[in-house]
Structure formats: C-alpha cells, structure tokens
Amino acid sequence: MKYLDPINTQAWVELKKHFEQIKNVHIKDLFYNDSNRFEKFSINFDNQLLVDFSKNRITSETVNKLLQLANEMKLKSSIQSMFNGEKINYTENQPVLHVALRNQIDKKMIVHGENIMSCINKSLKKMQIFSELVINKIWIGFSNKNITDIVNIGIGGSDLGPHMVYDALTPYRNYLKVHYVSNIDGSHLLNVLKKVNPETTLFIVVSKTFTTQETMINANSACNWLLKYAKHKKFISKHFCAVTMNIQKAKSFGIDEQNIFELWDWVGGRYSLWSSVGISIMLSIGFKNFMKLLEGGHAMDRHFLETDFKKNIPVLLALISVWYNNFFRMETEAILPYDQYLHRLPEYLQQANMESNGKCVNRNGKLVTWQTGPIIWGKSGTNGQHAFYQLMHQGTKIIPCDFIAAINSHNELDDHHKILLSHFFAQTKALAFGTNSDIIFNDFKNDIEFKNHALPFKVFLGNRPTNSILLKKVTPYTLGLLLALYEHKIFTQGVIFNIFSFDQWGVELGKILSKKIFVKLNKTLNISSYDSSTENLISYYKQWKE
Numbered sequence: 001m002k003y004l005d006p007i008n009t010q011a012w013v014e015l016k017k018h019f020e021q022i023k024n025v026h027i028k029d030l031f032y033n034d035s036n037r038f039e040k041f042s043i044n045f046d047n048q049l050l051v052d053f054s055k056n057r058i059t060s061e062t063v064n065k066l067l068q069l070a071n072e073m074k075l076k077s078s079i080q081s082m083f084n085g086e087k088i089n090y091t092e093n094q095p096v097l098h099v100a101l102r103n104q105i106d107k108k109m110i111v112h113g114e115n116i117m118s119c120i121n122k123s124l125k126k127m128q129i130f131s132e133l134v135i136n137k138i139w140i141g142f143s144n145k146n147i148t149d150i151v152n153i154g155i156g157g158s159d160l161g162p163h164m165v166y167d168a169l170t171p172y173r174n175y176l177k178v179h180y181v182s183n184i185d186g187s188h189l190l191n192v193l194k195k196v197n198p199e200t201t202l203f204i205v206v207s208k209t210f211t212t213q214e215t216m217i218n219a220n221s222a223c224n225w226l227l228k229y230a231k232h233k234k235f236i237s238k239h240f241c242a243v244t245m246n247i248q249k250a251k252s253f254g255i256d257e258q259n260i261f262e263l264w265d266w267v268g269g270r271y272s273l274w275s276s277v278g279i280s281i282m283l284s285i286g287f288k289n290f291m292k293l294l295e296g297g298h299a300m301d302r303h304f305l306e307t308d309f310k311k312n313i314p315v316l317l318a319l320i321s322v323w324y325n326n327f328f329r330m331e332t333e334a335i336l337p338y339d340q341y342l343h344r345l346p347e348y349l350q351q352a353n354m355e356s357n358g359k360c361v362n363r364n365g366k367l368v369t370w371q372t373g374p375i376i377w378g379k380s381g382t383n384g385q386h387a388f389y390q391l392m393h394q395g396t397k398i399i400p401c402d403f404i405a406a407i408n409s410h411n412e413l414d415d416h417h418k419i420l421l422s423h424f425f426a427q428t429k430a431l432a433f434g435t436n437s438d439i440i441f442n443d444f445k446n447d448i449e450f451k452n453h454a455l456p457f458k459v460f461l462g463n464r465p466t467n468s469i470l471l472k473k474v475t476p477y478t479l480g481l482l483l484a485l486y487e488h489k490i491f492t493q494g495v496i497f498n499i500f501s502f503d504q505w506g507v508e509l510g511k512i513l514s515k516k517i518f519v520k521l522n523k524t525l526n527i528s529s530y531d532s533s534t535e536n537l538i539s540y541y542k543q544w545k546e
C-alpha cells in the first residue's frame with residue numbers, strides 16, 4: 001500500500017495559495033471584521049473544558065481547507081484503524097491501543113484474536129488490591145512497619161507521565177509520598193535515598209522492556225541499598241514491585257511474580273500512564289480517582305472518534321499546528337500552563353509529541369520534503385513571563401502557544417488566582433493584538449525625545465497566535481480529558497505528516513554508541529577509532545579524572 005503525501009493533496013496546493021493571501025492579515029483585523037469570531041472558533045466540551053482557538057491566524061476558509069487536507073489524508077479511517085486495533089505501529093508490527101486502557105464501556109477490543117478488555121480489567125483489579133493494601137497500611141516492610149514512601153524508578157514514558165499526573169493531582173493525594181528517580185546520574189537516586197527510610201519505602205521498577213540501562217542500574221543500586229538494612233534477600237518481595245512486559249527479566253531481578261504488574265506491547269511507553277505504569281498515581285490518589293482520570297480520557301476518546309471534524313478539538317488543534325509548522329514555517333510550540341500543579345506538562349508533552357512525530361521518513365520509507373513534528377517547550381505561567389516572553393512579544397520568531405489554566409483553583413489564597421488568570425488573559429490579548437504607536441505616542445505626547453527615539457522599542461506588533469484552554473477545575477476527570485486531547489492531537493498530526501508516530505528508532509544509535517564508549521572509558525590504552533572531537537573528549541575524561 002502506498003500512502004499519500006500531504007504535499008500531493010489538492011488541499012495542500014490550495015492551502016499554499018491561501019497562505020499567500022492571508023499571511024500578512026493581522027489577528028486584530030480578523031476580530032474587527034467578525035463579531036462572532038469567538039463563537040466560530042471556540043468549543044465548550046461539556047462545561048468542563050473550553051478551547052478558544054479564535055486568536056489564531058486563520059479564517060473559516062483556512063479551517064475548511066485544513067479539514068479538506070484531513071479528509072484527503074484519510075484521517076477518519078486512520079482513527080478507526082487505531083480504535084479497531086489494527087497494526088498501525090507498522091515498524092514494530094503492533095497495534096496502538098492506549099485507548100483500550102480507558103475503554104470504560106468495556107467495548108470488545110480484539111488483539112491477536114483475544115478480547116484484551118479482560119486483561120485490562122484484571123490488571124486494574126490487581127492494581128486496586130495492591131494499592132489499597134499499601135494505602136490502608138496492611139502492606140508492611142521488613143521490620144513490620146507500614147509504607148510511607150514510594151520510589152518510582154523509570155525513565156521516559158515510565159516516568160514523565162506518572163510524575164506529571166502526581167504533581168497535577170496534588171490536592172487528591174493521600175499521606176503516601178512518591179519520589180521519582182529517572183536519571184542515571186547517581187545524584188538523582190542518592191538524593192532520594194537520603195530522604196527515605198528503608199523500613200518504610202517501597203520501590204516500583206517501571207520499565208516496559210526491563211532492559212533500559214538507566215532504570216536497571218538505578219534499580220540495582222536501590223536494591224543494594226535496601227539489602228544493607230534488610231540484610232536478607234527474602235525481604236526484596238516486601239519492598240520491590242515491577243511494572244513490565246518482560247515478566248522473566250523482572251523475576252530474574254528478584255521481584256516476586258505476585259508483585260509484577262503486567263504491561264502489553266500494544267501500549268507505547270509515552271502513552272502508558274493509563275496502564276499499570278500509573279501505579280504510583282493510583283497509590284497516591286486512590287483507585288476511584290484513578291478511574292476518574294481514565295473516565296476523562298475515555299470521554300475525549302469518544303469525542304475524537306465520534307465528533308465531526310469541524311467541531312473535533314484534537315483534530316482542529318492538530319490542523320492549526322500543521323498550518324503554522326508547514327506554511328508559516330514556525331518551528332516551535334510553547335505549552336504554558338497557568339497552574340503550578342501542571343508545571344510538568346510541557347516536559348511530558350515534549351516526549352509525547354517529539355518522540356512521536358520527530359521523524360523525517362514517510363510511511364512509504366522515503367525522506368519527507370515537508371515539516372513534521374514541531375519543537376515543544378514551555379514553562380508554567382507566570383514564571384515564563386519573567387524569562388522568555390520578551391522574545392515571544394517582540395522577537396523575530398513567532399511562537400504559537402497553548403495557554404492552559406483552571407477557572408477554579410484548589411488553593412484560593414487571597415487574590416492570587418484572580419491575578420494569575422488576569423495575566424493569562426492579558427498575555428494572550430497582548431500577543432494577538434499588540435499595541436500600535438498611536439496609543440504609546442498619546443501616552444507620551446509631550447516627550448519629544450521619546451517620540452524621536454524610544455517609540456519603536458515600545459511597540460508590540462502583535463499577530464502572535466495562541467490557543468486558550470480553560471478547565472473548570474483541575475480534577476482527575478478534566479486532567480484525563482486534557483491529556484487524551486493532546487494524545488489525539490499528536491496522532492492527527494502524524495497522519496497528516498504521513499509518518500509513523502508510534503515508534504522511536506531515533507533513540508537507539510546513542511544507546512549503542514554509549515556502550516562502546518563506556519568500554520573505552522575504562523581502558524588505559526588509547527586506541528583511536530573515533531573522530532578527533534570524540535577521541536579528545538575521551539582523552540580529557542581520562543586526564544582529568546581524579
């Protein structure tokens with residue numbers, strides 16, 4: 001089967017022409033010319049989530065042409081293929097079924113002739129029993145004390161999602177403290193071990209493959225640390241659990257089979273927080289809240305699957321992103337949560353999007369000649385305002401942004417939240433509308449020096465696009481909605497780019513080379529086999545190593 005490239009669609013040709021007509025149109029004029037712009041370009045999802053995409057450099061014509069692109073790229077049937085469990089992760093010969101993990105209506109989902117819903121429900125039950133034993137202080141450590149601290153050892157998808165949700169749902173946490181260790185830098189693990197007591201700490205080794213070097217080394221060191229105190233290997237079962245697809249490896253590590261939570265090859269690491277990879281989330285917010293998170297994810301799945309593309313939030317946001325990325329050649333997108341508890345969202349979405357869509361080969365195995373995944377970055381508001389917003393407002397680069405906030409805070413402290421949101425609304429307005437020299441000039445009309453010299457520096461040109469995403473409140477349910485929204489946005493982008501979004505071969509080369517270089521770092525003999533830069537870096541390592 002030959003997949004169509006986006007540049008070979010009729011819509012692409014038309015979008016190119018349309019771009020030439022619209023590229024200099026200012027957002028402020030789009031608003032002045034259309035008093036219904038907000039109604040046209042915003043979607044209220046069930047009074048829980050509002051997406052306002054009116055402050056974008058788009059018209060109804062742009063949206064129509066982008067929708068035509070989605071249709072020509074057969075987005076509808078691609079979505080159905082994912083939900084039907086077809087092997088859309090072609091290079092790994094796997095289906096992609098994170099949507100099954102939150103399939104709350106228990107609709108049959110068949111993989112290799114089996115209904116995977118029974119495995120999922122069994123796994124959820126096991127997670128529930130386990131988390132309740134720990135939360136209810138029935139699970140005890142080697143000295144018969146109950147557990148107070150959980151250490152999640154994992155990296156990439158086995159860390160970023162759970163860690164982000166753990167922080168995002170801080171108000172729902174119980175007394176258990178979860179620590180996340182990912183980096184192979186020994187400082188990460190040591191800093192956590194300094195804070196916890198071996199008698200009351202439970203380690204969860206989370207690795208889909210159970211071969212990831214960072215995780216295995218950290219898990220080994222954590223185990224040695226525990227055994228220094230517990231003295232006997234039989235106690236590993238009281239302090240170590242695993243989440244993995246590789247049951248054999250986890251068992252050979254010494255983890256009791258009872259303590260192994262299963263994962264499946266049809267769940268991608270960066271889409272896995274909804275599975276047993278999220279056990280640290282369940283331990284901290286309890287089973288019911290975890291189920292609410294899945295419920296939110298499922299509600300967004302249905303919206304994505306069932307809603308006409310004209311009103312389909314992930315589809316529209318993805319298409320707008322393609323518009324900027326490919327026609328305006330804007331290379332990055334900023335994620336700006338105006339919510340302290342959502343501060344890990346940019347980092348989480350960085351992996352979700354960049355590992356999925358950072359590809360330069362299309363589904364036919366040919367190099368692409370169009371732009372694929374954007375660079376994702378960001379920081380929580382208002383901190384970002386005091387760091388990089390200068391460039392966003394007045395720099396030469398234009399950065400489409402997602403502003404995200406909740407209308408109701410979990411911590412109503414004086415006017416803090418009102419002020420926070422006033423910044424959100426002000427920034428999106430300033431970015432879109434800017435301010436013209438007349439207004440500034442009027443403020444300073446008696447100041448001749450200002451008029452002559454300072455004016456250009458004070459002008460904000462505006463026309464900088466943003467999406468505003470408002471949640472009624474950050475709850476497990478609305479967080480589920482938001483995260484699934486982004487997952488489906490990424491999926492849609494991948495279909496339009498005609499790439500495979502669910503593999504990540506690009507992470508392999510560095511891993512292979514690091515193993516070879518590790519051996520060289522240990523050798524006293526210098527055998528040159530690399531380029532002069534790498535050789536000299538290695539030689540400096542050897543000279544300076546104390």
Ligand SMILES: O=P(O)(O)OC[C@H]1O[C@H](O)[C@H](O)[C@@H](O)[C@@H]1O
Nearest residue numbers: 156157158207208209212269507
């Ligand atoms: O869960 P693991 O098998 O340990 O994998 C952890 C991470 O490592 C890999 O390098 C991939 O790039 C990530 O997608 C994955 O989430």
